[in-house]
Amino acid sequence: MTTEINVAPPAAPAPPVTPPRKVRQSAHWFDLRKDIPAWGYKTLTVVSFLALFSLWAWLSHQDFVNKIFLPQPEKVWTTFVQLLDDDNMWTDIKVSFIRVTAGFLLSAVLALPIGLLLGSYKIAESVVQPLAEFIRYVPVPALIPMLMLLFGIGELAKIMLIFIGTFFQMVLMVADEVRRVPYELLQVSYTMGAKRGEIVSKVLLKAAMPGIFDVMRLCNGWAWTYLVVAELIAANEGMGYRILKFSRFLQTPKIFVYLILLGVIGLTIDILLRRINARLFQWADTTKR
Amino acid sequence: MKLQVQDLEKAYATRKGVVQAVCPTSFEVGDGEFVSLVGPSGCGKSTTLYMLSGLEEVTGGRILLDGKEVRGPGADRGMVFQNYTLFPWLTVLENVQFSLGLKANFRPGEQTTAEIMRLVGRSYFLLDLMGLHDFYDAYPRELSGGMKQRVAIARALVNQPKILLMDEPFGALDAQTREEMQEMLALLSQYEKTTIIFVTHDVEEAIFLSSRILVFSSRPGRIISDIAVPFGRDERTLNLKVEPEFMRMKREIMTLLHGSQNNKAEDRKTLLEKLVQKA
Numbered sequence: 001m002t003t004e005i006n007v008a009p010p011a012a013p014a015p016p017v018t019p020p021r022k023v024r025q026s027a028h029w030f031d032l033r034k035d036i037p038a039w040g041y042k043t044l045t046v047v048s049f050l051a052l053f054s055l056w057a058w059l060s061h062q063d064f065v066n067k068i069f070l071p072q073p074e075k076v077w078t079t080f081v082q083l084l085d086d087d088n089m090w091t092d093i094k095v096s097f098i099r100v101t102a103g104f105l106l107s108a109v110l111a112l113p114i115g116l117l118l119g120s121y122k123i124a125e126s127v128v129q130p131l132a133e134f135i136r137y138v139p140v141p142a143l144i145p146m147l148m149l150l151f152g153i154g155e156l157a158k159i160m161l162i163f164i165g166t167f168f169q170m171v172l173m174v175a176d177e178v179r180r181v182p183y184e185l186l187q188v189s190y191t192m193g194a195k196r197g198e199i200v201s202k203v204l205l206k207a208a209m210p211g212i213f214d215v216m217r218l219c220n221g222w223a224w225t226y227l228v229v230a231e232l233i234a235a236n237e238g239m240g241y242r243i244l245k246f247s248r249f250l251q252t253p254k255i256f257v258y259l260i261l262l263g264v265i266g267l268t269i270d271i272l273l274r275r276i277n278a279r280l281f282q283w284a285d286t287t288k289r
Numbered sequence: 290m291k292l293q294v295q296d297l298e299k300a301y302a303t304r305k306g307v308v309q310a311v312c313p314t315s316f317e318v319g320d321g322e323f324v325s326l327v328g329p330s331g332c333g334k335s336t337t338l339y340m341l342s343g344l345e346e347v348t349g350g351r352i353l354l355d356g357k358e359v360r361g362p363g364a365d366r367g368m369v370f371q372n373y374t375l376f377p378w379l380t381v382l383e384n385v386q387f388s389l390g391l392k393a394n395f396r397p398g399e400q401t402t403a404e405i406m407r408l409v410g411r412s413y414f415l416l417d418l419m420g421l422h423d424f425y426d427a428y429p430r431e432l433s434g435g436m437k438q439r440v441a442i443a444r445a446l447v448n449q450p451k452i453l454l455m456d457e458p459f460g461a462l463d464a465q466t467r468e469e470m471q472e473m474l475a476l477l478s479q480y481e482k483t484t485i486i487f488v489t490h491d492v493e494e495a496i497f498l499s500s501r502i503l504v505f506s507s508r509p510g511r512i513i514s515d516i517a518v519p520f521g522r523d524e525r526t527l528n529l530k531v532e533p534e535f536m537r538m539k540r541e542i543m544t545l546l547h548g549s550q551n552n553k554a555e556d557r558k559t560l561l562e563k564l565v566q567k568a
């Protein structure tokens with residue numbers, strides 16, 4: 001800035017960039033929404049898992065608890081080690097993962113554009129929203145006969161059940177995220193000459209994207225909870241199918257192995273999607289949303 | 290450029306009945322004028338501005354821009370809002386260049402590429418002028434309030450609108466940043482010669498920036514005075530604010546504003562007396 005007019009106020013220099021160093025910061029353990037130290041967060045998480053585990057271990061060793069209903073952790077562990085050699089378990093995991101993911105992706109691919117329209121145009125809302133709210137309350141297992149009639153008893157029927165279980169929720173939640181975009185952003189776009197279609201694709205979708213991604217993460221969790229129901233339909237493999245079979249024979253240690261596996265799979269996907277979200281949408285100030 | 294406002298009126302239908310926000314109002318704004326609308330809070334300044342932008346429908350009268358009636362918003366009327374309205378997913382530079390990617394602004398055809406290149410150049414000049422050279426790639430959440438508003442002004446100006454509408458753009462800033470921004474806007478308008486309509490409730494700000502001030506009465510708003518500001522555009526430095534003539538004008542406009550609120554002051558006095566008695 002040498003010859004040009006000195007309009008730029010000097011009060012806003014670039015923030016000085018210094019080499020990284022430790023900055024002393026006091027911890028805010030009980031402040032609303034404030035970060036706590038990372039080590040503290042991780043420790044507390046581990047402690048909560050350990051607490052649940054200890055409660056289980058302790059209860060399962062008490063005389064008043066029937067071992068058939070609550071197997072002991074060591075028994076579950078030895079069962080797990082046995083199952084590791086059992087090809088069935090790996091097939092179950094693979095088959096179920098594919099079913100859930102296919103149903104979920106189908107939901108996501110359709111819910112994104114439909115939810116976007118729903119959140120953007122009241123006319124679309126009036127047509128779809130009440131209908132979706134209605135269908136959302138229909139118990140999914142009750143739809144099994146109809147699904148079998150429409151899609152047979154193969155993979156498609158199972159995928160469609162997971163799709164139906166998640167789709168309507170997802171559409172409504174995507175629409176809500178779109179509605180949450182501040183109206184001022186639309187107004188300012190209009191004053192720059194943007195037309196409606198452009199605002200939908202260049203403003204509403206972009207602004208709502210981090211929230212939509214989060215909706216997808218939540219719905220992926222729900223998709224997994226429909227697995228057992230989906231595998232009620234003429235399945236002969238899959239984690240849900242296997243759990244049903246185990247429970248028929250009261251093989252609780254095996255059930256526990258599968259339940260813990262489901263939890264681990266779900267948690268892994270969740271953490272992965274969270275990471276991707278944070279990476280993709282670095283512009284979003286997640287702490288203050 | 291010529292803006293004609295004829296018997297402009299706004300009434301809102303609410304649960305309690307019809308609220309008259311703006312009384313039939315007429316005025317004209319010529320090329321290169323910097324017109325401030327001042328008036329007490331709630332008198333309809335923002336509503337008037339939003340009607341000019343086309344974001345708010347008129348319920349009476351009409352607005353003509355270069356003889357053509359204004360219907361709905363368009364790129365020929367840029368706007369800067371009081372709240373921060375940057376797109377948080379775009380960097381500073383991408384925000385400023387947002388309008389260059391819109392279909393309506395550039396129909397495919399001859400000259401378009403050259404025209405866009407010129408405007409892209411403008412986007413850099415504007416940002417540099419605003420002291421944002423080191424922040425091209427920053428996201429809005431990394432900026433201070435003053436910087437955000439400077440980006441918003443650059444974004445509104447890049448496409449060279451016929452008229453720039455500003456709704457208390459510095460209202461949320463601290464006093465010092467506010468003065469810096471006023472100086473910056475004064476210089477910018479002196480060089481760019483953009484026609485600006487500027488809403489504020491800060492009389493000092495209005496005199497400092499404008500070539501003309503329209504004073505509104507309290508609600509329902511109507512223009513009670515149309516004052517030409519005698520200072521030249523090159524006189525707008527912060528020293529101006531302590532000139533006797535400046536102070537005199539300020540007092541004159543303040544009196545006008547308070548005059549329209551006199552009875553309120555009386556009411557308040559009796560209420561205060563009662564309050565003290567109770568205690």
Ligand SMILES: Nc1ncnc2c1ncn2[C@@H]1O[C@H](COP(=O)(O)OP(=O)(O)O)[C@@H](O)[C@H]1O
Pocket residue numbers: 301302303308309310328329330331332333334335336337508
């Ligand atoms: N959507 C609305 N519905 C009803 N009344 C409104 C609406 N918007 C504004 N008003 C009323 O119109 C008047 C003028 O508002 P506004 O233009 O925002 O005032 P100013 O910007 O001068 O402070 C206010 O009294 C306000 O209550």
Ligand SMILES: [Mg+2]
Pocket residue numbers: 334335336457
């Ligand atoms: Mg206002």
